[in-house]
Amino acid sequence: MKNYIKFSLIFFTFFTVFSQNDGSKKLLDDVSTNMSSYNNVLVDFDYVLNNKTEDVQQELSGDVIIQGEKYLVNLFGSTQFYDGSKTYTIIPENEEVNVSNVDIDNKNTMTPSKIFSFYKSGYMYNLDKVSTINGKKIQFVKLIPIDTNSEINSVLVGIDVKNKHIYQIIENGKNGTDTILTAKKVKTNQTLDSSLFTFDKAKYEDLGYIINN
Numbered sequence: 001m002k003n004y005i006k007f008s009l010i011f012f013t014f015f016t017v018f019s020q021n022d023g024s025k026k027l028l029d030d031v032s033t034n035m036s037s038y039n040n041v042l043v044d045f046d047y048v049l050n051n052k053t054e055d056v057q058q059e060l061s062g063d064v065i066i067q068g069e070k071y072l073v074n075l076f077g078s079t080q081f082y083d084g085s086k087t088y089t090i091i092p093e094n095e096e097v098n099v100s101n102v103d104i105d106n107k108n109t110m111t112p113s114k115i116f117s118f119y120k121s122g123y124m125y126n127l128d129k130v131s132t133i134n135g136k137k138i139q140f141v142k143l144i145p146i147d148t149n150s151e152i153n154s155v156l157v158g159i160d161v162k163n164k165h166i167y168q169i170i171e172n173g174k175n176g177t178d179t180i181l182t183a184k185k186v187k188t189n190q191t192l193d194s195s196l197f198t199f200d201k202a203k204y205e206d207l208g209y210i211i212n213n
Contacts, residue, residue, distance in 0.1 A: 024127045024141050027159060034164040040067035040192060044185040047075060051177040061184075070197045083197045096210040099199075128156060137161045138168065151175065 035041060042065050049058040062075035072081035079090040082102065089098040128142040143155040151174055158168035165186050171179040204211060 024125045027127070027139060027164075028125065028141060028157075030164045031159055031166060035166075038188040040065065040188065040190055042066075042185075042187040042190055043183050046180075046182045046184060048180040048182075049177060050180075051175070053176040056177075065192070065196070067192065067197070072196060081197055081199075083199065086199075088199045090204070090209075094210075095208060096212060097199075097204050099211065099213045131158070133158075133167070136167065 044063045047060045065072045087100045128140040131138045138158040140156045140158045153172045156170040160167045169181045
């Protein structure tokens with residue numbers, strides 16, 4: 001999922017005691033519990049990448065479906081999904097499918113359960129600004145990596161106070177790149193096609209795709 005959407009939220013703040021008592025952990029716990037309680041979650045989002053130094057700006061829309069440990073992401077004109085053991089990256093432009101085995105126990109492997117609980121180990125955090133966006137009260141939590149070698153300066157996670165959904169993620173990289181993900185629409189507990197996370201190898205072979213295992 002690395003090339004699709006930065007779900008890797010890496011956190012820190014210097015003031016340990018403040019972080020533990022300002023309500024930020026409870027808010028993150030509430031979000032984690034809430035999101036993990038759904039059978040599935042569907043999110044339509046906007047993706048913005050901006051690097052003023054390099055004069056690079058990219059704006060895209062995408063969507064993600066999460067069910068248990070499985071996920072499917074559409075972004076950059078490609079589709080990637082994880083069926084519980086392998087990831088399949090379907091790239092129509094190149095007419096190819098890249099198949100990769102996944103070690104779920106690897107700490108660097110991002111899965112839905114890790115997305116919703118990553119902050120619980122190795123990070124500190126504190127409450128940041130409160131904004132009203134499109135009529136929604138959004139409480140931001142500021143996160144900065146403890147690891148000084150991280151490529152990330154900080155991350156702001158904007159949480160919809162009313163429904164405890166993540167509304168926005170603003171990541172500031174040390175290379176001057178800002179990445180912003182904004183949830184446009186969130187649906188939960190939807191009826192999904194039973195074959196959604198199943199790779200139809202014959203279908204893509206018939207289309208002439210190269211399948212790289």
